[in-house]
Amino acid sequence: MFFASDNAGVVHPKIMQGIVDANTNYAMPYGNDDLMAQVRSKIRDLFEAPDAAVYLVATGTAANSLALACYTQPWQTIFCAQYSHIEEDECNAPEFYASGAKLTLIPTSNKMSPEGLAQAIAHRAGDSVHMAQSGAVSITQVTEFGSVHTLGELNALTAVAKAAGLPVHLDGARFANALVALDCSPAEMTWKAGIDVVSFGGTKNGCMGVEAVIFFDPSKAQEFEYRRKRGAHLFSKHRYLSAQMHSYLADDLWKEMASTANAACSRLAAGLRAAGAEFLHEPEANMIFARFPRAVHQKLQADGAKYYVLDGDVTSGPPEEFLPCRLVCDWAMTDALVDRFLAHF
Amino acid sequence: MFFASDNAGVVHPKIMQGIVDANTNYAMPYGNDDLMAQVRSKIRDLFEAPDAAVYLVATGTAANSLALACYTQPWQTIFCAQYSHIEEDECNAPEFYASGAKLTLIPTSNKMSPEGLAQAIAHRAGDSVHMAQSGAVSITQVTEFGSVHTLGELNALTAVAKAAGLPVHLDGARFANALVALDCSPAEMTWKAGIDVVSFGGTKNGCMGVEAVIFFDPSKAQEFEYRRKRGAHLFSKHRYLSAQMHSYLADDLWKEMASTANAACSRLAAGLRAAGAEFLHEPEANMIFARFPRAVHQKLQADGAKYYVLDGDVTSGPPEEFLPCRLVCDWAMTDALVDRFLAHF
Amino acid sequence: MFFASDNAGVVHPKIMQGIVDANTNYAMPYGNDDLMAQVRSKIRDLFEAPDAAVYLVATGTAANSLALACYTQPWQTIFCAQYSHIEEDECNAPEFYASGAKLTLIPTSNKMSPEGLAQAIAHRAGDSVHMAQSGAVSITQVTEFGSVHTLGELNALTAVAKAAGLPVHLDGARFANALVALDCSPAEMTWKAGIDVVSFGGTKNGCMGVEAVIFFDPSKAQEFEYRRKRGAHLFSKHRYLSAQMHSYLADDLWKEMASTANAACSRLAAGLRAAGAEFLHEPEANMIFARFPRAVHQKLQADGAKYYVLDGDVTSGPPEEFLPCRLVCDWAMTDALVDRFLAHF
Amino acid sequence: MFFASDNAGVVHPKIMQGIVDANTNYAMPYGNDDLMAQVRSKIRDLFEAPDAAVYLVATGTAANSLALACYTQPWQTIFCAQYSHIEEDECNAPEFYASGAKLTLIPTSNKMSPEGLAQAIAHRAGDSVHMAQSGAVSITQVTEFGSVHTLGELNALTAVAKAAGLPVHLDGARFANALVALDCSPAEMTWKAGIDVVSFGGTKNGCMGVEAVIFFDPSKAQEFEYRRKRGAHLFSKHRYLSAQMHSYLADDLWKEMASTANAACSRLAAGLRAAGAEFLHEPEANMIFARFPRAVHQKLQADGAKYYVLDGDVTSGPPEEFLPCRLVCDWAMTDALVDRFLAHF
Structure with a gap:
């Protein structure tokens, strides 16, 4: 019963098989392998972006930081949601890669609002050189709290950015989960919605360690x-990144895995709701932020369930007190495990 | 007949199997996996360094840059050989990670000399603040030209560094090839020889992408x-790095692979020598820098041999003219391939 | 009638005379001039800090950024008030000098609160490596809104920092104005209140361009x-910085100028209050943030008064509407000018 | 008898007077002062560059580092002479400002040669991403050893740079001394010779602390x-930088001071030559690198002469042994002092 994260599970057997299959003979190093050419072509097709520049890196932080650095000068600031991954979980990597640029946090409990973004941009408008200048906007989809921006919400945010002449990055560490939730096309969720560059995650969705960075403007x-x-x-042995992404995209495996994760999450959320749990945010992809009684936490932990309790001491206190937690379902989550979890309520 | 590099070959089947075997159940992320604990313990034993701090990264450039950054202030300079990897092949990564520190190149055609190092350090001694200050010394073992520092040579270099109070890094991207060539212990080639931190390479010697960084001073x-x-x-899914290193070290696979590579290189060098080739540097590990006639290059290329010709046009010119090239043998090189290569002389 | 800033006025004649007087013969460059030795000694006496390390730079941004860089690692964050100068007016200089460290803003409309600071620090406590780590705390005295932390308030803030093991920087661009307002000693407002390093401003208080950076811990x-x-x-010609600071400190000129500025500000504030103006913040040093009718603004501007209107259009709108503005008095402000300003109400 | 440097002397009285004269009333801060407008206009006229972007900073290192940063990406390298100021005397400031870019040293004992530059550039040509990429070329005029590139030499160097598509920076800390030596126009020594940006020094030539950075391409x-x-x-109080540069340029004071310095240097060189001194480099501006007997050094030092002895112990050793030294004449050097110096031979 591992609900702690989607960063600690097994690699999907088909992806592992892709890695094994790539292990034959010599291959051109540094991204010049044949598999990478196929991946590039596949992603361009998938995103309906025949000119897109496509690259692979091994970590999500690398994807985000490198993508943002291409759109941010050292004297600029990157606008992002207050609790975004680039602010909270990347130990200054975005600042490092952008040569000391700043992050400006849009106050929010979850999704950035167009008004909040507009206000933050306006705060810097007109200043000559004293203030950090406005740089890229970064949107996280799925958000760190499990919410999914609708296409309308994405477009509203990018409209604010575009009005100020600012480029937009999408942190898609959970791109597949969001796409499946919205049931839209990759193009609709990215360049058609005003996104300039996307971190297209694989690692959290069944890969070993691979993320694509996709520039819709190939000049970068x-x-x-x-x-x-x-x-x-x-x-150097880039083919093993390519192989992961190749298998990930083949036969829509990436969407299949995300669908499984999201469905498990829905099942879990429905069960929690029925059992009287409270939700900090409405679960829309594969993550749940919910509160339920300490007594249930205790039973779950006794049964070996792994997940983060966000506040409070599970071991002591009133059994009926509600404690908040985060529950994440990955592609390998099963109905049986969800039901076993729910059985403790 | 792939002699172009040791960065483009297949992963050893035992290492691939290690990766596959690690793909079961959930594992703690970010280096907290059980395999990493085993790897740490194994490396400490191997290096006779019970307190060493041991970390894994996926690229050699990351290992070098991160290790050096821990020993270099932004206002300092790193001393290294003129054609070292950190100068020639890492696109300013060492400078990036060390927040803008400088590299000072010790003029040399291959190995840094103690005199050259001493002179470079002396050039900066006594200056108050105007000049970049002396920082770490970085030694490459095997050198970029296939030479191996003897233990005496290593000790002579580190003695110069220590006399100036400077820490020493060993770029061991081909650590195993050097160790096998010297037939010494890991401790003898590192901390017993005055090395403070080592990049212990796996990628060029049969791994998929893993390097250990070993600090003999755990305060870093x-x-x-x-x-x-x-x-x-x-x-996040660090276990797959751990798994590679785990299999690499098991049953001395790392030394076995390096021995195979070095032996193939010796066989090739002997054949070249017998055929009248000239050597730019004496081959001491798994790389050869040699000159032989254009006509032979032409025959080799016609037979599909892959390797770098360092200067001159293979396709046209006097057939008897000697053209220099680099030939690298990795763990998968066979006597048959070496002999097929040599048959063209 | 220049109330726009204290960064645009004339240099005090005694300071200019000090510069002129220093212009004789050769002087050791780079801070080794005799005047600097006197300045160092004088500042140590003044701050009752015989071991303090004392340096001069020419801009306030340099003083802040360099001081903070000595106390902040690249993977850390600097805690500061939301609208502090280092966040709003230094174009990423602190991030630049601290090799890409972050700034964490404590939400506030003026002074940082101990609770706000504690909460921001707590948010990062216990995280292993994913989040930016806690670095220095920077307090601005006088705040950007003209308020002065009492000694009690300073001590409360530094107590929070010390409890978390964090060093504290004081941005004293208007140090003299604050000191005069509090009528305390330099030691009381700095190291006795838990400050580790202070930017001791001269430029805004009658100098040409000089700030001292004072480390109470000389190990930095x-x-x-x-x-x-x-x-x-x-x-190189550092003596001209030394000369400014030398004259600034001689015969308590620095306090005399700050007293003049603060007194002018008090006179202006009293007049504004009597005339019905509203105050955004209580003026405590040499700056006023106040609202008064558009009609008055119009008359003032017609008379050539220079100051920043913070919001709204002076030229058109209801004459009785209150518009906010910032008014700054420097050492050269006179009662006559203040009264002329007030005469328009 | 101060021959140690041109960085430690007095400010020319006319420049000091300019500073004093600027000390009236309020002036717009941050480079928006009226004097700066005049300086900009004057420099554009002087350089026959009506579109040039002109800025002032207070130190030569700032001028060089900021100018180069505008022409260098973090993954590039700056080509410069082996013993250039940016390599030897700026403590990694160029690397800092260029976000971690590298410096590539062209081996030379004085002036960079076009062949040396071409070779260094060629070494990097064709490499895809592994090597630091070619960035700006920086030429020092006057060199650190007192030599002056002829216009032909400048053009030859910039031709090599232009052929490779690289921008060229001129470190003109001693611009005036070079210009006077060449008896050419500022345009001839800069943009007409292929220079893109110049650090136009004032500090070493009688100013207090001011350097202009002149971009012939205003897009930077x-x-x-x-x-x-x-x-x-x-x-903030930028007018005092403007005032220095304003007085420096008025009535060709800058050329007058350089002429005086160069003439004193010529007189000294002639005297040294006549006395049997040996020259390490031919003196062409205001600096001499020469060798003469220890006994003479001893007499000079006994008479209070200040200058750098570059090697050897003045106090003990054979009196006839030649010891090398550096002698610098600034604008305030007099024939009488030169003759007094020479009288010791």
């Missing part, structure tokens, strides 16, 4: 290549 | 952890 | 010297 | 402004 391609190498993120 | 451990995360080199 | 001295040089802030 | 203007502010080099 050369710069990215230098930045990736300089960041020590260019792999 | 915490800083490394922050730097690794900030550099986006901390893997 | 060497690092500062390297950082200052690397930042291109070490002056 | 905005970037420079952000970089200057972020580097903490934008002065």
Whole structure:
């Protein structure tokens, strides 16, 4: 019963098989392998973006930081939601890669609002050189709290950015979960919605460690290549990144895995709701933020369930007191495990 | 007949099997996996360094840059050989990770000399603040030209560094090839020879993508952890790095592979010598820098041999003219391939 | 009638005379001039800190950024008030000098609260490596809104920092104005209140361009010297910085000028209050944030008064509508000018 | 008898007077002062460059580092002479400002040669991403050894740079001394010779602390402004920088001072030559690198002469042994002092 994260599970057997299958003979290093050419072509098709520049890196932080660095000058600031991954979980990697640029946090409990973004941008407008200048906007989809921006919400945010002439990055560590939730096309959720560059995650959705960075404006391609190498993120045996992404995209495996994770999450959420749990945010993809009684937490932990309790001491206190927690379902989650979890209510 | 590099070959089946075997159930992320604990313990034993801090990253550039950053202030300079990997092949990654520190190149055609190092250090001695200050010394073992520092040579270099109070890094991307060539212990080639931190390579010697960074002074451990995360080199599914290193070290596979590579290289060198080739450097590990006639290059290329010709046009010119090339043998090189190569002379 | 800032006025004649007087014969460059030795000694006496390391730079941003860099690692964050100068007016200089560290803003309309600071620190406590780590705390005295932390308030803030093991920087661009307002000693407002390093401003208080950075812990001295040089802030003809600071401190000129400025501000505030103006913040030093009718603004501007209107259009709208503005008095402000300003109400 | 440097002398009285004269009333801060407008206009006229972007900073290191940063990406390298000021005397400031870019040293004992530059550039040509990419070329005029590139030499160097598509920076800390030596126009020594940006020094030639950065391509203007502010080099009371440069340029004072310095240097060189001294480099501006007997050094030091002895112990050893030294004449050097110096031979 592992609900702690989607970063600790097994690699999907088909992806592992893809890695094994790639292990034959010599292959051109540093992204010049044949599999990468196929991946590039596949992603361009998938995103209906025949000119897109496509690169692979091994971690989500690398994808975000390198993508943002291509769109941010050192004297600029990156606008993002207050609790976004780039602010909370990347130990200054975005600032490092952007040569000391700043992050400006849009106050929010979950999704950035267009008004909040507009206000933050306006705060800097007109200043000559004293203030950090406005740089890229970064949107997280799925948010860190399990919410999914609708296409309308995405478009509203990018409209604010575009009105100010600012480029937009999408942190899609859970891109597949969001796409499946919205039931839209990759193009609709990205460049058609005003996104300039996307971190297209694989690691949290069944891969071993691979993320694509997709630039819809290929003029950033050369710069990215230098930045990736300089960041020590260019792999000599790159084919094993390519192989992961190749298998991930084949036969829509990526969507299949995300659908499984989201469905498990829905089942879990429905069960929690029926059992009287309270939700901090409405679950819309594969993550749940909910409160339920300490007594239930205790039973779950006794049964070996793994997940983060966000506040309070599970071991002591009134048994009926509600304690908040985070529950994440990955592609390998099963109905049986969900039901076993729910059985403790 | 792939002699172009040791960065493009297949992963050893035992290492691939290690990765596959690790793909069961959930594992603690970010280096907290059980396999990593075993790897740490194994490396400490191997290096006779019970207190060593041990970390894994996925690229050699990351290992070098992160290790050096822990020993270099932004206002300092790193001393290294003129054609070292950190100068020639890492696109400013060392400078990036060390927040803008400098590299000072010791003029040399291959190995750094103690005199050259001493002179470079002396050039900066006594200056108050105007000049970049002396920082770490970085030694490459095997050198970029296939030479191996003897233990005496290593000790002579580190003695110069220590006399100036400077820490020493060993770029051991081909650590195993050097160790096998010297037939010494890991401790003898590192801390017993005055090395403070080593990049212990796996990628070029049969792994998929893993390098250990080993600090013999564990006081740098915490800083490394922050730097690794900030550099986006901390893997969530870290177990797959651990698994590679685990299999690499098991049953001395790492030494077995290096021995195979070195032996193939010796066989090739002997054949070349017998055929009248000239050597730019004496081959001491798994790389050869040699000159032989254009006509032979033409025959080799016609037979599909892959390797770098360092200067001159293979396709046209006097057939008897000698053209220099680099030939690399990896763990998968066979006597049959070497003999097929040599048959063209 | 220049109330726009204290950064645009004339240099006090005694300070200009000090510069002129220093212009004789050769002087040792780079801070080794005799005047600097006197300045160092004088500041140590003044602050009752015989071991303090004392340095001069020419801009306030340099003083803040260099001081903070000595106390902040690249993977850390600097805690500061939401609208502090280092966040709003230094174009990422603190991040630049601290090699890409972050700033964490304590939400506030003016002074940072101990609770706000404690909460921000707690948010990061216990995280291993994913989040930016806690670094220095920076307090601005006088705040950007003209308020002065009492000694009690300073001590409460530094107590929070110390409890978390964090060093504290004081941005004293208007140090003299605050000191005069509190009528305390320099030691009481700094190290006795838990401050580790202070930017001791001269530029805004009658100097041409000089700020002292004072480290009460001299172990940071060497690092500062390297950082200052690397930042291109070490002056060859340093004696002209020394001369300014020398004259500034002689005969308590610095306090005399601040007293004049504060007194002018008090006179202006009293007049504004009597005339029905509203105050956004209680003026406590030499700056006023107040609202008064558009009609008055119009008359003032017609008379040539210079100051920032913070919101709204002076030229058109209801004459009785209150518009907010900032009014700053420097050492050269006179009662006559204040009265002329007030005469328009 | 101060021959140690041109960085430690007095400010020319006319320049000091300019500063004093500027000390009236309020002036717009941050480079928006009226004097700056005059300076900009004057420099554009002087350089026959009506579109040039002109900025002032207070140190030569700031001028060089900021200028180069505008022309160098973090993954690039700056080509410069082996013993250039940016390599030897700026404590990694160029690397700091260029976000971790590298310096590539062209081996030379004095002036960079076009062949040396071409070879260094060629070494990097064709590499995809592994090597640091080619960035700006920086030429020092006057060199650190007192030599002056002829216009032909400058053009030959910039031709090599232009052929590779690289921008060229001129470190003109001693611009005036070179110009006077060449008896050419500022345009001839800069943009007509292929220079893109110049550090136009004032500090070493009679100013208190001011350098102009002149971009012949004004498209870099905005970037420079952000970089200057972020580097903490934008002065609030900027008028005092403007005033220095204003007086420096008025009535060709800058050329007059350089002429005086160069003439004193010529007189000294002639005297040394006649006395049997040996020259390490032919003196062409205001600096001499020469060898003469220890006994003479001893007499000079006994008479209070200040200058750098570059090697050897003046106090003990054979009196006839030649010891090398550096002698610098600034604008305040007199024939009488030169003759007094020479009288010791």
